[in-house]
Amino acid sequence: MSLVSAIPTCSPAIARAHFRRRLALETDCADVAAALRAGAPDFVLLHAVGSEAAFRKRHIPGALHLPARGITAERLGAWPADTLFVVYCAGPHCNGADRAALRLAELGRPVKVMLGGLTGWADEGLAFAGEI
Template identity: 35%
Template sequence: MTNPARVLTFPAATPSAAVARFGAELEFEVDPDDLARDLADGARRGYAVVETRAPEAFAAAHIPGAINLPYRTLTAESTRDLDPGLVYICYCESIFCNAATKGALALARLGFRVKRLSGGITAWTAAGYPVEGAGTTVTCAC
């Protein structure tokens, strides 16, 4: 007798449910490759890259062109000069840090459209993409 496949213990979603679920996921996430290709191609219109870690982490290493908006400091006052027409791509250290999620939530609460960079700057550097800053050490520092 053959053992049933564990991965099919719960049936797969219908195609329409999968389209809804995975389409919604992509409304919230950007992967490092897509962002790197956009930056390399000069396709920077319509969004801004936001580092949500502390200033010292940003100074050490950040994605080229990113702005530093530590999630703990996001208020109506601190974001008054942001363009409400842009989408803000938030990132932090890695999947083990939730500063990007907290930053995206704060920006969304303030009325901005947001996405999160999957895997943070750790996934970015693991893929071999460049960083700017005084050093190359990536730490959580949120």
């Protein structure tokens, strides 16, 4: 028996609930890129880390720079309460997107994290906005 199969799988019902929960909290670079290419995305994309200078240098097209520390009820007042926010950070080594997602959730806003962040975007071969 391999290490893969040594621990039995859960029931399909448990797996379905688990993966539905994950997809309710996460999205990926390809899906975000497809929505942006289609125009008029149904979410606000937030670049959730770094300085303004770093954001200007390289970010995902259409993203707004709003790190977790800047997410306030007043700042979010610019969008309707049911606006979906998609947050990303530098990549798997960064927790800025999780911090921003937590802050948005604490303020009662719908949120998903874009898996991979800037690293994932680059891995997909997608173009960046900025000065580079």
